[in-house]
Amino acid sequence: LELLKDPTNQVTIVAKQFPTDFEHSSVYTSPIAGANWLSFADDDDTFTQNIDKVGYKKYRELIKNAPEAGVTPRTDITYVTKEKFEAIYKGVKTLPWYCKGEFSKVVGFRELDPSEYNTSKIAYAYQINGLVVRTSYYMTYLINEMWKLSRGFETPSSRxxxxxxxxxxxxxxYSLHHLGTADLVINCTGLLSRELEDIEIEEKRRIYPVRGIVFVAENTTGMKCNSFVDIFDPKYPDEKLYFMPRREGELIMGGVFQENEESKVVDPTFIVRMITRCKKYLSQYNWDDLKIVRTQVGYRPFREGGYRIERVGKVIHCYGVGAAGFQSSWGCAERVVGLVNQYKSKSKL
Ligand SMILES: Cc1cc2nc3c(=O)[nH]c(=O)nc-3n(C[C@H](O)[C@H](O)[C@H](O)COP(=O)(O)OP(=O)(O)OC[C@H]3O[C@@H](n4cnc5c(N)ncnc54)[C@H](O)[C@@H]3O)c2cc1C
Structure with a gap:
């Protein structure tokens, strides 16, 4: 979409799978995600922070100007449990980068008053002005925005x-471009990059999946805010606890973070543990008779060393975005456009 905004570009997207597919024959991560914006960048990782800043601003714009994009504003609350505070943070209040400095004003950071949570279970809590993306609607919206810029379809002038x-x-x-041979190929094949025959051998080794599981439930809990409970359970260190109430009355409930786990099988005792934790930490909501309508399993496309956004000859790589493909997408796109423009000015296309 960002490339099409330049009228001199013509873009063909070739994909094995589309956002509207009912079933995914192989790995396709994006439709499985929740998705929200809670940047994972470390305090000293300004590269990812700058990428995520672009995404935050863009999503806020979409909330304001494009209701059809499927992005809904949500207060996003993080609750740090007493166990996590003591065992991992060693009694030191720990906040992510976006809750400190200038950007904390942009995201509307606020620390919650202890009267706003259960102080017998929660050490501290804070909120930002967050959002939830209904992922398959949103990706269809992006495709439609591209058609709008296309100047028709299936004609020699379609862009x-x-x-x-x-x-x-x-x-x-290269030969799959709709107007002949492509000048540049942008590789954004996610986890499946590791299967491309001509990707560097060391890259194949760097790319790895981190499995996620989300339950989609009818939201009868009364929850209206995105909620992330920062838990610590040494017996189940891969299990997480987060929620995103979608506009359509659904509650996204997650999840797990299982490195190199590629199975689709979901342990039936996981949801039992999850509901027990819900009742313990988020007792202000109703967790009885919750109706789960779907269980989604996905694989976050991680890469050792972080995102790969670089040009090698006539190929621009953009993959390895791990758990942050939505929040980082606009910032990554901005960098890809920069690399395309650099190539164009060098080769005077
Ligand atoms: C449970 C879960 C929750 C998540 N929550 C969030 C969240 O809240 N916020 C957030 O920002 N991120 C979240 N993520 C992460 C996010 O979903 C991913 O980072 C993102 O979807 C990765 O997008 P991608 O385009 O790189 O890969 P994919 O979505 O996998 O897309 C790859 C595309 O390339 C195509 N393709 C691959 N190989 C080929 C080939 N050889 N030929 C043709 N086409 C090919 C595929 O068909 C597909 O269309 C979550 C992920 C999971 C699993």
Whole structure:
């Protein structure tokens, strides 16, 4: 979409799977996500922070100007449990980068008063002005925005084409452009980058999945804010506790963070542990008779060393965004556009 905003560009997207597919034949992470904006960047990682800042501002714009994008504003509360505070944070109040400095004003950071949570279980809590993205609606919105910029479809003057297709190597992609041969290929194949025949061997080794599980429930809990409970359970260190109430009366309930786990099987005792934790830490909501309508399993496309956004010859790589593909997407796109423009000015396309 960001590339199409430049009228001199023509873009073909080739994808094995689309956001509207009912079933995914292989790994396709994006439709599974919740999704919200809670940047994971470390305090000293200004590269990712700058990427995520772009996304925050863009999502706030979409909330204001494009209700059809499926992005809904939500107060996003983080509750730090007493166990986590003592065992991991060693009694030191720990806040992410966006709750400190200038950007804390942009996100509307506020520390909660102890009267606002259960002080027997929670050490401290804070909130920001967050959001929830209804992912498959949102991605369809993005495709539609591209069609709007396309100047028609299936004609020689169309600037955009979306094609179902599968490549075994990056070099196969040049000939799939709808107007002939592509000048540049942008590789954003997520976790499946590791399967491309002509990707560097060391890259194949760097890319790895981190499994996530989310339950989609009818929201009968009364919860209206995104809620992340920072738990510590040494017996189940991969289990997390977070919620996102969607506009359509659904509650996204997560989750797990399981490195290199590629199975689709969900342990039936996990939801039991989750509801027990809900009743313990978020007792202000109703957790009885909760109706779960769907269980979603996805694989976050992580990469050792972080995001790969770079140009190698006529290929621009943009993958390895791990658990942050939505919040980082606009910032990554901005960098890809920069790399395309650099290439164009060098080669005077
Ligand atoms: C449970 C869960 C919760 C999450 N929550 C959040 C959240 O709250 N916020 C957030 O920012 N992120 C979240 N994420 C992370 C986010 O979903 C991912 O970072 C993001 O979806 C990755 O997007 P991607 O485009 O890189 O990969 P994908 O979504 O997997 O897309 C890859 C695309 O490339 C295509 N493709 C791959 N190989 C080929 C090939 N050889 N030929 C043709 N096409 C190919 C695929 O078909 C697909 O269309 C979550 C993830 C999970 C699993």
């Amino acid at each position: 955009f084409s979306l094609r179902r297709g599968s490549v075994t190597k990056i070099s196969d992609a």
